[in-house]
Amino acid sequence: MKHTITYTCPEVQTEVRGQLGCITLNRPRALNALSLPMIRALAAALLAWRDDPAVAAVAIRGMGKEGAFGAFCAGGDIRFFHQAVLRGDAELEDFFTEEYALNHLIHHYPKPYIAFMDGVVMGGGMGLSQGGALADPAGVCEGAARASPSARVPGARLRIVTPRTKMAMPETNIGLFPDVGGGWFLARCPGHGGEWLALTSEVIGAGDALALQLADACFDAARISEAWDTLAGLTRFDATSLQVWQAAYGAAAPAAVLPLDTITRCFSQPDVLRIVQALEKEPGEWAAATVQALRTHSPLMLQVTLEQIRRGAGMSLADELRMERDMVRHCFNTRHLDRFMTATDTMEGIRALVIDKDRMPKWSPARLEDVRPEMVAGFFISPWPAHAHPLKGLQ
Known part of the structure; x- marks a missing residue:
């Protein structure tokens, strides 16, 4: 039929x-x-x-x-x-x-x-x-x-x-996180490559x-x-x-150029600050450029993104997407930090990169060193009870 x-x-x-x-x-x-x-x-x-x-x-x-x-x-x-x-x-x-x-x-x-x-x-x-x-x-x-x-x-x-x-998950550029299942499929990339792609927003x-x-x-x-x-x-x-x-x-693909050994060594660290510190000890222009990229993105949303991918590694796709739905509500309505509408890092990132294009976002907090665990944890508390979740039907 x-x-x-x-x-x-x-x-x-x-x-x-x-x-x-x-x-x-x-x-x-x-x-x-x-x-x-x-x-x-x-x-x-x-x-x-x-x-x-x-x-x-x-x-x-x-x-x-x-x-x-x-x-x-x-x-x-x-x-x-x-x-x-x-x-x-x-x-x-x-x-x-x-x-x-x-x-x-x-x-x-x-x-x-x-x-x-x-x-x-x-x-x-x-x-x-x-x-x-x-x-x-x-x-x-x-x-x-x-x-x-x-x-x-x-x-x-x-x-x-x-x-x-030209492939990328560029969400951290605008103070968002790699959604659309990114916490699921990026967590399954080899050698912490998914975390690198998510945190840096680089194009491959x-x-x-x-x-x-x-x-x-x-x-x-x-x-x-x-x-x-x-x-x-x-x-x-x-x-x-x-x-x-x-x-x-089929055609021969351009050569892979990512230094996967370095990515694995540095991006396996337990938090973004220690990833940056590990990269700072690495020689060469690639590591220096990666540090610079990480230092320009929202410190808060970088740590939220790393937590998302680490959690997603042990989740079903349905559960990971439900988690993302919780997270994106908090991005535009960051109630646990008393930030709403234009006061959120996500709206500030969109303003600076897409609307005004001054490329000078004012992140809060401004430094990775100032991101506290409770700031991150609030993004993973669902705004809905399980029976009322908008994606409760995903199996």
Whole structure:
């Protein structure tokens, strides 16, 4: 039985080609930054196709300024966050609740899901693409067996990068934290690389994305449109069929350049201040630049972010997303520190980096040395009882 997509918006294009559900993010001037209507359209399409036996797999890409590809998704619409807080718009709450529910749906999607991460892949774009890796292979494949025989084999999902990929979790730049499941998937990167990526907000290319296990394959950017078209022509989407298709378009990734040994040594420290102190003992320009980056971000939110990832390492995805939902409420309404609206580090970061662009945020506290444990702990106390949590339904 075919299920109709019940919610659409012009910035999310959907079509079924053969047995493939195709999604194109179509907001190129904003690098496909996510709005609430886009999140709702994505969820509606995925839910309809999940229950449609005529759809065997899903692929997602972004529209670039010169046509399809060249950009995937730059994250959430940060200007909307700022405006919504100032006008007391309840849609800000809806945005995060529905975005995190969408992230969970993607991670546990019972059919093959192929993300074409060409160009910019940041923040919310990572939330749309990291579900291309199985969050729980046994559980996902059980659901896949019921929904689609072609999805029974683990590995029938792909996160594709190209030499043009620019990947980041840049939230600490604006006094936020790496959400959209970041505390779950970054905690599972090798060698504390996820903590490095989260705390520094640095941008990485395809080689380092593969090294950090945030991507599965590198494709030739010049042939990526052809790869999209031939994917739609497949009659099977099991792991073997996808591997044959992948082999036809694979390309050598740029070399990984991250000093993973140094990252492991320094970012395994118990708190951000001691990470900085360890980096200060390391020789070379890379360590010095990393210290400088960490010293420019919100000291409070850096420590909150490290705590998030350390907690996320031992959590299910559903529990981690519920924790993030608690945290993001505190970011815009930091009641335990008696900070509201523009007085929060998150709103100050957005002001300095996105609105006024003076790049001179006034963080509180201003130094890592002044962050106290109770300041951090308050971000992990849920504002809701369990039975009333907005994401209580995630399994």
